[in-house]
Amino acid sequence: MEIIVQKFGGTSVRDERLRERVLQHIAEARRTYDGVVVVVSAMGRKGEPYATDSLLDLLEGRGKYLPARERDLLLTTGEIISAVVLADLLWRQDIPATVFTGAQAGIVTDARFGEAQILDVRPDRLRAALERGRVAVVAGFQGSTEDGELTTLGRGGSDITAVALAAALGARRLDIFTDVNGVFTADPRIVEEARPLKYLTYAEVANLAHLGARVLHPRAVEIAMQYNIPVRVRSTTSDDEGTLIASLSELRARAPFRERVVTGIAHVFGVTQIKVVRETVDPELQLVVFRAMAEHGISVDFINVSPNSVAYTVRDEEGERVAEILRGLGFEPIVTPGCAKVSVVGAGMAGRPGVMSRIVEALVGHDIPILQAADSHTTIWVLVPGERAQDAIRLLHRHFELERE
Template sequence: MKILVQKFGGTSVKDEESRTAAKKHVEHAVSEGYKVIVVVSAIGRKGDPYATDSLLDMVEGYHSFLDPREKDMLLSVGETISTAVFTHLLKKSGLSAVGLTGQDAGVLTSDDYGNAKVKEINTDLINHYFKTNDVVVVAGFQGVSENGHITTIGRGGSDTTAAFLGAAFQAARIDIFTDVSGLMTADPRLVESAHFLDTVSYYEVSNMAHEGAKVIDPRAVEIALQAGIPLRIRSTYQPVDVLGTLVTHVESQIEHYRLVTGIAHVKDLIQFTLHADNQQQEKVFSALASAGISLDFINLFTDSAVFTVKAHHEAAAKEIFTAHQCDFDERLDCSKVAIVGAGITGVPGVMAKIVSALNLEGIPFYQTSDSYTTIWVLIDGKNLKKAVNTLHTVFLH
C-alpha cells in the first residue's frame, strides 16, 4: 500500500475556492494509486470564525481564566470543524473518504496541555479505514492524553501531526501545502527580489523555520529527517504537477557552493539586560521557565544577563524581575535577522560581510550569535525591511 501524506494549512481550507483547489491535489494522488492521509488545520487565520487565534480571543487570549486543559478543549475545535467540512467536500466529489479527530486517528500525547508531545501513533484505526477508503482526513494540531483528555501540540502542530503520521506509516512523501509556491530566499513581502528554492537540506529549512520562515514547523522537518522521508513544500493553488521545494537529506542534491540559502527574520522581540549575579540569574531563569517564557539570544556575564523574549511576554517577565528584586533595562521593538546556509560552515569572512553591509546602511545591531549554519543579528524593528533587503543583496544576488 502506497501512502502519501498531504497537509493543508488554514489558508488552504479557508473557503470553498481554496478547499476545491486542495481537493484537486487529493484527487490527483488517488489517481496515481496512493492511499492519502490528509491533515488539515483550522479554517483561515485570525479574524476568521474558527481560526485558532479567533477561538483564543473568545476567552480573552493570554489572559483567559481557563486552565490549560480547558483551553485545549476549546482550541481543538477549529481543526475538528475543518476536518468535517473538508471530508464533506471529498465525499460530495465522489471520493471514498472518512474524517477522524486526532484521538480517533490514534495520536497519543503527553498531558502537557498547549504544547503536548506526541508519544505514539496507533496505526490500527487508519489502517482499518484504508480497507474501504482511499482518503483519511485527520484533524491536525490535536491528540489525546493517557488520561483521555484532548490535547493540542503547539503552534505549527498540524505540520507536526503530518510528519508523525508520515513516519508512522512510512509514507512515500509528506507534502506541506501552503499559499506560497515553496521556500523562498526571503519573505517576498519584504524582499521583492526573493527567489524560489528548488531544493534545500533538512538542516537548512529547519534553521530557516526556527528563525521565522513560517512555511513549515521545524519540528516537522526534524521528524521527517529522522524517519528519512522526503518533504515537499507546495502551493495549494498551483497545478498538481508543480511540486514546489524538495526538502531532502541527500546532500549531493544541494548546490555545494551555495554559501547562503536564505534570510529569515523574527519580529516583535524585546531585549532585556538583567542586572544580577549568577545566583540571581539562576532563580530568575527558573521562574521564567515555570511561566512558559522562552529566552533567546542569551549572553551571560558575572553581573548581568542579556536576552530577548517575545513582546507579548513583556509584562510577565517584568513581574518576575521585580519579584526577584532585579534591576533591568529593556529595548522595545527588536527584530532578529538570520542568515542561513549549509555553505557558511568553516568559511571565514561571513560575519565581516554582515557587519560591513549593516554599517554601510547605518543600521545598528545589538547582539550577534552564530552556529555552523546560521548567523543571527538583533536590530531595531524599524530597520527590519532595510536590513533584510541589504543582506539579501549582499549574499543572494
C-alpha cells in the same frame, strides 16, 4: 503500499474556491500514490465561526477561567468540522473518504493539554482505510491520552500531526500546502527580489522556522529529520513544486551539489535587548539574573555573557516588566526595545570561514550597528535596531546574491 501525506492549513480550506483546489491536489495524489492521507486544520481565520480563534472567543477571556482540558475539548471540534466538510467534497466527486479524529487516527499524547507531546502513533485503522481504497482525512492538531482525554498539540500542531503520521506510515513524502509558493530566500514583503527556494535541508528549515519564517512547525521539522521524511512546502493555488526539504544526502542525490553558502535570511521583529554591566567581575551576576528570569517565567534568548556583564533578549511585551524585576534586584539594566533578530541561514556555511566577516561588511558598511551576534554551524544571528532591520535584510539578501537561482 506507497503513501503520501498532504497537509492543508486553515486558509487552504476556508472557502469553496480553495477547497476546489484542495480537491484537485488530492485527486492528483491518488493518481500517483496507492494511499493518500490528508491532514486538515480548522477552517478559516479569526472571524469565521469554526476557526480556532473563533471557538476560543466563545469563552470568557478566551478560556482563562477554564481548565486546559476543557479548552482542548472545545478546540478539537474545529479540525473535526473541517475534516468532515472536506470529506463531503470528496464524496461529491466520487472519491471515497473516511474521516478520523486525532484519537481515531491513533495519535497518542501525554496529558499536557494545550501543548501535548505525541508519545506514540498507532495508525492501524488509518492503514485499513487506505487498504480499502479510501482517502483518510485526519483532523489535525489533536490526539488523545491513553485513557481517552482529548488533547491539542499547540499552534501549528497540524504540521506535527502530518509529519507524525507520515513517519508512522512510512510515507514517501509529506506535502504541506499553504498560501505561499514554498520557502523564500527572505520575506518577499520586505525583499522584492526574494524567490522560493527549490531545496532546503532539515537543519536549514529548522533554523528558519525557529526564526519567524513561519513555514513549518519546528517540532515537525525535527520529526521529519529524525524519520527522514521528505517534505514539500507548496502553494494550494498552484501546481508548482514549491520547496523540497530533505537531508543533505537526499538533496545531493537529486540535485547538483550546491555551492551556495547562504540559503536565506529570516527575521524576528519585536525583540528587546537587556544588558546588565558591572564595573568589576561579579561571580553572582549571571546566577542572580537568570534565576530571576526563570522564577518569573520569562523566556530569554540570544544570551551573551562575560565575567562582568550579561546581555540577552526578551519579547518587547515583556521588556518593561523585566527591567522592573532587575531594578528590584538592585541592577541598572540598559534596555533597548524594538530590535530585530536577523538570521543568515545556510547549510553550506558550516566550516567555511568568512561568513561573519561578510555580514559585518554588509551591515557596518551601511552604518547598521550589530548589537549582538551569535552563530551555530548553519546560522549566524545578528541583533540590529528595529528601524534598520528592513535595510539589513535587504542588504544581506543582495550581499549573498540570494536573488540568483
